Amino acid sequence: MKPVVKRFIFIVVILGLWELGSRMGLWAELILPSPTNVAIALFDGIQNMTLIYDLVASFRRLAIGLVIALVIGTGIGVLIAKSKTADDTIGSMLLAFQSVPSIVWLPLAMMWFGLNDKAVIFVVVLGGTFVMALNVRTGIKNVSPLYIRAAQTMGSKGIDLFIRVVFPASIPYFVTGTRLAWAFAWRALIAGELLTTGPGLGYTLRYASDFGNMSLVIGVMIIIGVIGAIVDQLIFQRIEKSVARRWGL
């Protein structure tokens, strides 16, 4: 049996048992709404466009935050890979920052930027920057000395050597850094939105929860999960694999 088929049957069985439990009244609708009600809530949300607006708003914040995170992260990564002093100072601090969930910055961010988009984007940026910087640093430090020696015998040095050899040689790490930055940023985004104003997927989740609309809560959770899985598996893992193959890793 193909994995796809197995996966499909597994999901159908789970949904079936869940629906059955709800119909037999094993748990209250407020505790765990049935799959059909979740589907209806999702359908309604899409039809009256609220979920679509949420998606657009969330993705806008994510895109802005992620782009800023990748740019700053790459800059810091290159700096700490090239300068020993920067690595000893900024580099060691990055690890500490990386181990703190970026959402803890939200209270400060709200004081600095107000209760708005900017505060959420700030948290998203922090979520992605450090992991990107650490991967870029590793990538640049791990460039095979053989490539560098070969390029030097061909007259390449300095900035030319960096642009034409060091940078492309570390692309696999850039891809991994981007994938992890996306994953951290995605989580930071939802957490940030839960605690601020809408529109946005996280905001709608909290709003639905406040009004006891558990069907919509689960519906939004499903959207968040499905988007996360699709971006990670269908986009990033594929790019990562093909890059690794070509780079001979």
Added chain:
Amino acid sequence: MFVSINQLNKQFLDKDEKPTTVLKDIDLQIEKGEFVSILGPSGCGKSTLLSIVAGLTEATSGDIIVDGTTVKKPGKDRGMVFQQAALFPWINVLENVMFPLKKEMAKEEAEAQAKKYLQMVQLGNYLNHYPHELSGGMQQRVAIARALAMNPETLLMDEPFGALDEQTRTRLHGQLEDIWLETKKTILFVTHSISESIKLSDRIIVMGTRPGIVLTDIKVDLPRPRDQHKEEMLAIEEKIMRYLKKEIDKVVSEELSHEASR
């Protein structure tokens, strides 16, 4: 002399910060267009010597003059082929060979030049392939084409066929000989294979180890291709073996006494 190595010494600091002499008083004169092999057991510093000629490693003392200029840093007048092909995996075969040409000529010209040398190594049909799609022998031929493409006077080869299987190696020997006859490059060829050095070179510099010194300089005066002169080749091989035997015995006895003193 085209390549002139004078009183060259190289010391490394070992892990206890004590200097170890890798190369001692190396003197070597090479004429333009000569094919010279540097032969020696592993650890004799032959690769370090080549790396110093390439300008990738600094000598402790002494100097190297190539074509009238003292070697201080790497340059396009000395093409280098390593044991690993060291092709860049993110660009295709043609772009790899064009790598050293990008700055000095227009794109069309660089492309024509790269294609010319890829045809010389018989890879004209693989321009758009990526390195990971080629066999080890093909990769090494691309590396040779890449070194030749910038048209260096000197070609430095550091055990270029060491990682290949026997049949591929034999075929590449023939190709390298043809390329050398056609382009008239001065070639410095580092190897630990006695038969390889006899088959290819005009002169063989036999090196001893600990510290690395030149033991002897053997002229190979046989017509090419040399496969038809098996007996003469065998005689030279035995001569070299006698030199190297002493070296290998020295290494073994040193290791044994080191073992005993522990």
